[in-house]
Amino acid sequence: MTTLQEPLVQTAGVVEHERKAPGGFYKWITSVDHKVIGKNYMYTALTFMFIAGAMALLIRTQLFNPDGHVVSLQTYNELFTIHGSMMLYLFAGPFAFGGFANFIIPLQIGAPDMAFPRLNNLSYWLYLLGGVTMLFGFFTASGAAAFGWVAYAPLSSAPYSPGPGPDLWIVSIALVGFSGIFTAVNLVTTIFYLRAPGMTMFRMPLFSWSMLVTGILILIAFPVLTAALVLLYADRHYGAHFFSVAGGGVPVMWQNLFWFFGHPEVYILALPFFGIISELIPVFSRKPIFGYKGMVFATLAIAGLSTGVWAHHMFTTGTVLLPFFSALSLLIAVPTGIKVFTWIATMWGGQIRFNTSMLFAVGFIFAFVMGGITGVMLASPPIDFYTHDTYFVVAHFHQVLIGTTIFAGFAGIYYWYPKLTGRFLHEGLGKWNFWVTFIGFWITFMPQYLLGLRGMPRRIAIYSPTDGFTFLNRMSTVGSYMMGIGMFLFLLNFIISWRRPRPAGDNPWDGFTLEWATSSPPPAHNFHSLPAIRSARPTWDMNHPEHADAVPAVTGGDESAQ
Amino acid sequence: MRNESRVYLGIGSFFVLILVIYFVWSRESTGSVLLLASAGLGLLPGLYIGWWSRRMQQRPEDVDEVAPRDITGVVGQFPENTIFPFTLGVGAWLVGLAFVFGLWFAIIGLGFVFGAAIGATLESKRASLSERENRV
Ligand code: HEM
Ligand SMILES: [Cu+2]
Numbered sequence: 001m002t003t004l005q006e007p008l009v010q011t012a013g014v015v016e017h018e019r020k021a022p023g024g025f026y027k028w029i030t031s032v033d034h035k036v037i038g039k040n041y042m043y044t045a046l047t048f049m050f051i052a053g054a055m056a057l058l059i060r061t062q063l064f065n066p067d068g069h070v071v072s073l074q075t076y077n078e079l080f081t082i083h084g085s086m087m088l089y090l091f092a093g094p095f096a097f098g099g100f101a102n103f104i105i106p107l108q109i110g111a112p113d114m115a116f117p118r119l120n121n122l123s124y125w126l127y128l129l130g131g132v133t134m135l136f137g138f139f140t141a142s143g144a145a146a147f148g149w150v151a152y153a154p155l156s157s158a159p160y161s162p163g164p165g166p167d168l169w170i171v172s173i174a175l176v177g178f179s180g181i182f183t184a185v186n187l188v189t190t191i192f193y194l195r196a197p198g199m200t201m202f203r204m205p206l207f208s209w210s211m212l213v214t215g216i217l218i219l220i221a222f223p224v225l226t227a228a229l230v231l232l233y234a235d236r237h238y239g240a241h242f243f244s245v246a247g248g249g250v251p252v253m254w255q256n257l258f259w260f261f262g263h264p265e266v267y268i269l270a271l272p273f274f275g276i277i278s279e280l281i282p283v284f285s286r287k288p289i290f291g292y293k294g295m296v297f298a299t300l301a302i303a304g305l306s307t308g309v310w311a312h313h314m315f316t317t318g319t320v321l322l323p324f325f326s327a328l329s330l331l332i333a334v335p336t337g338i339k340v341f342t343w344i345a346t347m348w349g350g351q352i353r354f355n356t357s358m359l360f361a362v363g364f365i366f367a368f369v370m371g372g373i374t375g376v377m378l379a380s381p382p383i384d385f386y387t388h389d390t391y392f393v394v395a396h397f398h399q400v401l402i403g404t405t406i407f408a409g410f411a412g413i414y415y416w417y418p419k420l421t422g423r424f425l426h427e428g429l430g431k432w433n434f435w436v437t438f439i440g441f442w443i444t445f446m447p448q449y450l451l452g453l454r455g456m457p458r459r460i461a462i463y464s465p466t467d468g469f470t471f472l473n474r475m476s477t478v479g480s481y482m483m484g485i486g487m488f489l490f491l492l493n494f495i496i497s498w499r500r501p502r503p504a505g506d507n508p509w510d511g512f513t514l515e516w517a518t519s520s521p522p523p524a525h526n527f528h529s530l531p532a533i534r535s536a537r538p539t540w541d542m543n544h545p546e547h548a549d550a551v552p553a554v555t556g557g558d559e560s561a562q
Numbered sequence: 563m564r565n566e567s568r569v570y571l572g573i574g575s576f577f578v579l580i581l582v583i584y585f586v587w588s589r590e591s592t593g594s595v596l597l598l599a600s601a602g603l604g605l606l607p608g609l610y611i612g613w614w615s616r617r618m619q620q621r622p623e624d625v626d627e628v629a630p631r632d633i634t635g636v637v638g639q640f641p642e643n644t645i646f647p648f649t650l651g652v653g654a655w656l657v658g659l660a661f662v663f664g665l666w667f668a669i670i671g672l673g674f675v676f677g678a679a680i681g682a683t684l685e686s687k688r689a690s691l692s693e694r695e696n697r698v
Pocket of ligand 2: 262263266309310312313
C-alpha cells in the first residue's frame, strides 16, 4: 500500500492541440468532448422534463373539478400521451444514459473520453431533433398523437388515429431510439475497453456497473421497439396488417412487442439511478458500500429478470401465461430488495451527512419502496385484474419513476454539480427544493391509490360528481402544484448558482471514485494524472492512506489475472 | 477480458433458460422469438469476447497490481471539434420527417447524410496523416 503515496500515473500522449479551440455556439454544436455532450444532454432532458411537467399540471388542473372544462377531451388525450412519452422517452432515459453516464463514466473509469466521440455527438443530435419532432404534433391541424405512450393497436391504426401527429410521434421515437442504441454501444465499449490500468471489472464503481448493465438492456430492448414502430408505420401507410384483425393480423402482438421493450425500459430508467444512489450513500455515510459484489449481481439479476416479465402488463388480455409472468415479476423483488437492504446497511452506523443530496437519496428510498411494494401487488394477477387500468397503476409507476428519476436524479445533480461546473448549488434552497417536492409527491400520489381502488379508470378527462372521486382528485391536484413549486425552486437554485457562483473545489464531498481525483470541471481528456488504482475507492485511498486498509477484500479483481 | 465476456454470457445463458421454460410452457411465438434474439444478443458478443480473451495478452486494466505506468494509447486521435455528426444528424432527421411530410425531405436529407459521410471520412484521413507514424 506504500505505492499510494506516490500515486500519480502520468498520462502520456495527451497532445495539447495548437489549433485554437472554437468557443460559444460553434463549440456547443461541434464538440465531441463527452463532458460537453453530457451537459447538453442534461440540459435538454431537464428542459423536456419541465415541458412535460407543465403538461402534467394542466392534466391535473382538468381533473380538479368533476366535468372539468380546462381542455377539450381530444386535447386531454394528446396531453397525457405527450406527457408520458416525453417523460419516458425524452427525459428519464436520456437524462440518465445520455447525461449522467456520458459525463461521469469516462471520469469514473479513468478514460480520456468515450470510445466513439463523434458517434456520441451524433447521438445527441438525433435525440434533440427527434425529441423536438414529438412536439411538432401540437402544431398540426389534427393534433398530436393521442393514444398513450404505449400506442396500443388498433387505436394507433390509421382509421382511429389519422393525421400526421401519430406519424411524427413514431418518427420521433424511432430517432430517439437510434440515439439511445448508439449511446448504449458507446457506453458498453467505453466500459469494456477504456478503463484505466488497474481498474478491473470488480473495482469499477457501482454507477459504472449500473450503466454497463443498462447499456446491455438498451441493446436488447430498443431495437424491438424500433422494429415494432416500423411495423406500425407499415400498417398505417402501406396497407400491412400486422396488428389489424381485418387482414389476419394480431393486435395483441403489438402489446407483446411493446412490452418486451417496455418493461426492460422501466428498468433502463431505474438502474442508472440505483447506480447514483449506490455512489453517494457510501460517500455521505463515510463507509464503503455494504456488499459490493452482491450489488453487482443484483444488478445483473434485475437485467435478466426484467426481460422475462413483459406480459405482466397484459394480464387482463387473457392471452398470457399468468403463472410464469407472475412468478418472474415477484422474483424481481428479490434483487431489488437486496439493493434497498444494501443501501440501508451502508448507512447503518455511518457518519451520515444529511445534505441536500443525501436527503434526496433517502427520499428516493422511501418513494421507491412504496412504489415497489405496490408493484409486487400488481404482479399478482388477482389483484391486477381488479386494479389494471385504474389510478392504482398510475400511482404505482409514478412513485417508482419519480422516486428514481426525480429524487435519485436530483440527488445525483446535487452530488455531481460541483464536478460538472466547479460550483455548489445552494444547500438551504436545495433543502426547500427537496421538502416541497417530497411532501407534494406524497400528497399527489397516495390519493391516487385510493382512487384506483375505488375504481377510477386511468386516461379519463372527466368524472361525475356522484362518483365520489372529487375530494381525492383535488388533493392530488394540490399536491401536484406543490411538486411544481418544488421543481421551480430547483430552477431558482440553478440560476442563483450561475449568478452568484460559489466555488466548490475539486473534491468537496471527500468522494471515493476517480472523478473526484481530477479538477472541477475536468480538463480536456479528463486527467493530468491518475492515482494508482488498488481498490474500488482509489480517490479515497489516495486521500486517506491511513485508512486505505479498510478497503474490503471484495475488490479482488479479475480472477483471470492470477 | 474474461469478466467482460462473463457479463454477456451470464445474461445470455439466463435468457436461454427462460426461453426454454417459456416456450415449452406457453408455445407462444412472439415472446419466444424475442427471447431467442435476446439470448443470441447475450451469447454472441459473450463468446466472441471470451474467444479473444484467450488469445490476447492481459490488458493493464485487467491486472490487479499494475506498476504506475504510462496509459497506453493515443489521446486526441479524433478531431476535437467536428461539424459532421451534426450534419449527419440533421440529414437523418430530414429523412425521418420524409415519412410524414413527403419524399422531397428525404432527398435533401440524403444530401446531408452523404455530405457528412464524405466529410467525416476526409476528416479522419487528415487526422491520421497528422500522426507522425502515418506520414510517408
Ligand atoms: C418490484 C418491481 C416491480 C414490479 C413487480 C412491477 C409490476 C408492475 C405491474 C404488474 C404493472 C402492470 C399494472 C397494470 O397495468 O395493470 C406495472 C406497471 C408499470 N410499472 Fe411497475 N413494477 C415494478 C417496478 C417498476 C419500476 C422500477 C418502474 C420504473 C422505474 C416501473 C414502472 C411501471 C410503469 C411505467 C407501469 C405502467 C405502464 C403503463 O401501463 O403505462 N415499475 N408494474
Ligand atoms: Cu413492467
